[in-house]
Amino acid sequence: NAGVTQTPKFQVLKTGQSMTLQCAQDMNHNSMYWYRQDPGMGLRLIYYSASEGTTDKGEVPNGYNVSRLNKREFSLRLESAAPSQTSVYFCASSYSMPDTDTQYFGPGTRLTVL
Amino acid sequence: QQPVQSPQAVILREGEDAVINCSSSKALYSVHWYRQKHGEAPVFLMILLKGGEQKGHEKISASFNEKKQQSSLYLTASQLSYSGTYFCGTYPMNTGFQKLVFGTGTRLLVSP
Numbered sequence: 475n476a477g478v479t480q481t482p483k484f485q486v487l488k489t490g491q492s493m494t495l496q497c498a499q500d501m502n503h504n505s506m507y508w509y510r511q512d513p514g515m516g517l518r519l520i521y522y523s524a525s526e527g528t529t530d531k532g533e534v535p536n537g538y539n540v541s542r543l544n545k546r547e548f549s550l551r552l553e554s555a556a557p558s559q560t561s562v563y564f565c566a567s568s569y570s571m572p573d574t575d576t577q578y579f580g581p582g583t584r585l586t587v588l
Numbered sequence: 589q590q591p592v593q594s595p596q597a598v599i600l601r602e603g604e605d606a607v608i609n610c611s612s613s614k615a616l617y618s619v620h621w622y623r624q625k626h627g628e629a630p631v632f633l634m635i636l637l638k639g640g641e642q643k644g645h646e647k648i649s650a651s652f653n654e655k656k657q658q659s660s661l662y663l664t665a666s667q668l669s670y671s672g673t674y675f676c677g678t679y680p681m682n683t684g685f686q687k688l689v690f691g692t693g694t695r696l697l698v699s700p
């Protein structure tokens with residue numbers, strides 16, 4: 475059981491470049507999330523997917539798009555990277571709604587935009 | 589909307605106790621606590637639900653005051669392994685598929 479996996483672990487981009495962060499879980503979870511973590515800001519939700527086939531915006535969705543490819547996979551795309559998107563990105567999943575359920579986090583992707 | 593955590597940082601000697609507080613401006617259905625060690629992913633500690641149910645770590649205790657919209661995490665007889673940043677996540681009442689909103693964290697350092 476790998477839990478939640480993310481690729482890549484590190485990435486450096488130039489302003490304007492695009493990239494996709496990949497996330498997969500093998501726990502048969504229904505809900506998946508993308509967070510960003512900046513120093514002193516805690517974890518902020520970018521997008522979430524309550525179930526396969528649905529996605530919705532979180533607190534800070536601007537500049538990002540997501541795809542829930544299937545039940546296991548949830549990707550985050552930066553179409554035109556900006557220095558303000560330098561951050562650590564975490565993917566998480568939970569079996570059901572986040573009100574009563576544990577979220578399991580992946581190891582994170584450390585992204586630097588120059 | 590982000591819950592407020594206090595203190596922002598605390599330094600303990602091994603064996604000492606600490607309390608970390610989390611306060612929200614909204615009526616809450618549940619409060620979640622996570623711990624994150626440097627360079628690692630957050631790890632679940634506990635969920636406290638409206639009505640008194642708790643789920644989580646056996647060696648960590650917490651309280652949830654629904655009326656005051658506050659939660660406290662109690663770390664007793666601290667160990668070196670308790671060092672890290674503690675985040676509370678709050679889940680508001682009656683708003684459909686809402687999202688956890690995390691606080692900015694409390695840094696805890698336990699020294700020998």
